[in-house]
Amino acid sequence: MTVLRQPTRAGVRDAAAKVAAILPPTPVFVREINGVDIVLKAESLQPIGAFKVRGAWHRLTALDDEARRRGVVAFSSGNHAQGIAWAARRLGIAATIVMPADAPRAKRESTLALGAEVVDYDRATQSREAIAARLAEARGATLVPSFDDPWVIEGQGSAGIEAARQVDALGLGAVRRVVVPCGGGGLAAGVALALPEAAITVVEPEGWDDMRRSLEASWIEPVGANPPPTACDSLQTKEVSPLTFDVLSRRDATGVAVSERAVREAQRWAAAQLRLVVEPGGAVALAALLTGQVAAEPGTLAILSGGNVDAAAYAAVLAGERLAVAAAHESAEPV
Template identity: 55%
Template sequence: MTEQELRDPKRKPSHEGVLRAMTKIAAILPPTPLLPLEVDGTTIWCKAEMLQPIGAFKIRGAWNRLTDLTDEERARGVVAVSSGNHAQGIAWAAQRLGITATIIMPENAPKAKIEATRGYGAEVVLYQRPGQDRDAIAAELIARTGATLVHPFGDPWVMEGQGTLGLEAEAQLKARGVEGPLHIIACCGGGGLSGGLALACPDATLSIAEPQGWDDMIRSIAAGEILSVEDQAFPTPCDALQTPRTFPINFDVLRDRVHSSAVVTPADISAAMRVTFEKLHLVVEPGGAAALAAVLSGKIDPVATPVVTLSGGNVDWESYRQMVGGTA
């Protein structure tokens, strides 16, 4: 694809787009560690994205999108919707690029995420979840200001940026002398990360994990059409994975690429958070532990060379204490 084609907002995301995003992201962010973890005699390679500057992988897609805005678009600012990690990624990138950012966030998002987003200089507009439509709020704001929407998953730049995680993992394994096809196990909300990984690593086996009650992507793939979450008031500790439904841009990439999937429970998540703390000495948030939870619970069987996404570590202390203590 040409440079002009890769800048077209109506284009489909592509492997070429992921390669281009990797060049931009490698220039500003060092690779996150890829850490080995033994699980029942199998080495699982864990991509520690909680060690990104904002504590989550979302910085990848945010930087890729904002750096491709025109001067005119930068002057009008950006609007995003997010429960917190995409919010911080957008705010971080916008601050460095001198762009005004407004983020629509749920009132019940972790306080740590709301405060961090404001700390990067973004304006935060809170809404009720469930009850209010964040996309409608964003659309009204965009109509009034002319700002550019940077969606957390339904955007080709964002998806390609997230896919750079897969390119990094491949290079890190090769540097260690680990060969063979990959089996990528990823947490999934709207499909930005898993879709990006599917594009980045076309020969890899791909599995996804979603939290109980919020398994709309798994149900959509099984049905062959996009389905919404059945009960948007269903309680889950995985705030980062509470997406009401995927977008066609994500579904079109994933519908024929997902090899296996798992719905993980709060108990599965708690166990994965404890293992991450005890074995890797890292803090992972509930949504960021979903992929590892699927492996540890036996719901996804690792094959080939397994790479698991530990996608974020932004969690309030009290919530973390309750989850790792099994009292949530």
């Protein structure tokens, strides 16, 4: 069924109230980056380790009783999967998640532990959207995309409402710019609705920067053929949605792409300076600030969007080792 509803700032405020009723605010940290105090919001400390619980909760609580009885189907490499599974268990809704067979083990195991059914697919040869749509139709279930959904976008935007209140409480004034990790753009679009006076900069891994290119072109540009491997599994979206693109383009959002090396360095910085575990996709906004690709300016908020890491890969990052997934398209220079 085509959803005609559009995400709104009023919807973001409603989502923020819903989320505040069940979850404490995730903390913010103020740290100096390139000589400027920057606010960092640790969405990695959500119960499922990522901001996705926000959109999942807002979406599933909007379902009527009949829809809840029929269950939900979602597709995700892991964080949206866990958010849907968490919300579904709390609401007594059956959840089925279509996940890539190569999804990080920690994300898969967490999704299963939360009671969801997991259906594998090959991300190189199969369409997760098509598989999920078939399952939803066969079961009469509600399909819950990870970003192409107005309620999901509004739910993610609750992070912006929450952060603005925290920044104000610290006496730091208004948020002037938000630097946001971007896969499909649900978080970035939600925050853009939440903070209409702030500039929005989306950050993606190199080769997967379709939102950046789309914003520059003024129309949707998919990821090119044979994109490079990336450790940022949560940001491997091959084409953004009209919903998220429309919100961000109307806000004149801009974008940058960061290297795998910069992402690893940001993960190590977060561990050393914040004592936080941040996954590759969750560290890209921080990476953009540390490298100077986004200028560090007063009033800047960066979101650390997730902390669900593969233990072995994360240990290698902390040890300063270059991961095989990134080595294929980097120079041989030492990290």
